[in-house]
Amino acid sequence: MTPPIHSARALVEALCSDACAGRRTNTPGGALARRHIEDALRARGLDPAEQAVPRCNGTNVIATIPGAIDRWVLVGAHYDHLGASREGVFRGADDNAASVAILVEVAAALAARRPDGRGVILAAFDAEEPPFYATGAMGSQHFVRSPTVPLDRIDMMVAMELLGHGIGPQGLPDAVHDSVFVLGGERSEGTSARLDALADASPGITVRRTDAEVIPPLSDHLAFWEAGVPFLLLTGPRPATYHTPDDTPDRLEWPRIDAISQWLERFVRDQCARPEGRVRFLRDGRDDRSTLDTMLSLLRPLAAMTPLAAQGVRQAEALLARCDAKGRLGEAERTAAQNLVAAIEQALA
Numbered sequence: 001m002t003p004p005i006h007s008a009r010a011l012v013e014a015l016c017s018d019a020c021a022g023r024r025t026n027t028p029g030g031a032l033a034r035r036h037i038e039d040a041l042r043a044r045g046l047d048p049a050e051q052a053v054p055r056c057n058g059t060n061v062i063a064t065i066p067g068a069i070d071r072w073v074l075v076g077a078h079y080d081h082l083g084a085s086r087e088g089v090f091r092g093a094d095d096n097a098a099s100v101a102i103l104v105e106v107a108a109a110l111a112a113r114r115p116d117g118r119g120v121i122l123a124a125f126d127a128e129e130p131p132f133y134a135t136g137a138m139g140s141q142h143f144v145r146s147p148t149v150p151l152d153r154i155d156m157m158v159a160m161e162l163l164g165h166g167i168g169p170q171g172l173p174d175a176v177h178d179s180v181f182v183l184g185g186e187r188s189e190g191t192s193a194r195l196d197a198l199a200d201a202s203p204g205i206t207v208r209r210t211d212a213e214v215i216p217p218l219s220d221h222l223a224f225w226e227a228g229v230p231f232l233l234l235t236g237p238r239p240a241t242y243h244t245p246d247d248t249p250d251r252l253e254w255p256r257i258d259a260i261s262q263w264l265e266r267f268v269r270d271q272c273a274r275p276e277g278r279v280r281f282l283r284d285g286r287d288d289r290s291t292l293d294t295m296l297s298l299l300r301p302l303a304a305m306t307p308l309a310a311q312g313v314r315q316a317e318a319l320l321a322r323c324d325a326k327g328r329l330g331e332a333e334r335t336a337a338q339n340l341v342a343a344i345e346q347a348l349a
Contacts, residue, residue: 012101021089022090025127027083033080038050040104045108046122050062058126058137060124063121064122065119067118071278073118073121073158074123075106075123075157075268076103076122077220078220080128081096081129082243087245088245091249096162098252102163110269121149123140140220143223156232159220163180164256166236166256168348179206182234183232183233185209186209186212187285191232192209196209198266204256209290209291212233214291239349287327292320308347315340316340319333
């Protein structure tokens with residue numbers, strides 16, 4: 001029996017269908033994907049609106065849950081993908097249909113029981129993928145230029161990307177496979193401590209912090225970062241199927257997707273209820289120590305399994321010893337840490 005369209009799995013399968021044809025911006029498949037998202041949000045009690053993105057002829061989908069005060073937490077995920085070519089349909093299950101399903105599930109939970117304090121904006125962004133990536137044509141860039149609420153009233157933006165797969169193949173230690181990365185906690189006052197307090201709040205995943213600059217800014221959080229809005233990127237590693245026709249729904253890990261949905265709901269409620277007024281953005285915030293701690297949490301359980309992991313442990317520990325009292329590395333050491341992260345991602349793809 002086909003599951004009802006209001007289930008997370010059914011939404012992912014609809015977004016990855018032949019009819020959506022890879023969800024490329026400004027195509028019939030992209031428009032159909034948008035209708036699926038709007039229908040799913042309406043089925044969960046929200047009233048989504050479309051926001052035109054003129055520079056790419058695209059469209060964002062925006063839904064709001066007003067709060068007790070006129071301050072906001074924004075949760076976003078892009079729904080577009082690469083379309084189709086002679087290679088086949090680029091279905092984009094992990095990139096980024098799974099994150100859109102999480103967005104909708106979190107929206108449903110928050111609409112059913114509204115959070116205390118701040119309101120919530122749910123945004124399905126268009127035009128994150130090439131040829132629009134890193135240009136003013138991105139849907140998230142347009143939102144920042146034409147926000148639905150004043151930007152200085154958004155106290156946290158959470159972007160989601162590549163959340164449908166665990167770390168490495170099945171069979172690795174849970175401490176490795178069940179990790180989820182969150183970047184950017186160090187860029188707003190008090191956020192890192194709140195993330196650490198919730199790291200194990202959802203059984204089945206562990207949320208691990210890294211500095212925002214550990215990888216290039218590859219998603220919709222960049223526009224908010226540049227605008228001085230507190231932000232996070234919730235993400236996983238790029239799997240071997242990244243940007244290939246093999247990124248299909250049957251490869252997703254549904255218990256992980258459910259666990260991330262539950263964790264994110266809890267985190268959004270925590271952010272909505274933060275007692276302070278405007279959350280202070282820290283443009284010069286850095287936390288290289290958190291990156292190295294996260295790398296060690298992945299490498300140490302693997303050190304007895306492979307010499308490469310043991311070597312990585314030694315490198316990460318040496319770099320950790322070079323951090324200053326504020327947890328920062330010098331530029332040369334920071335580059336070495338970024339190279340280590342890239343090597344780990346490649347090895348576990």
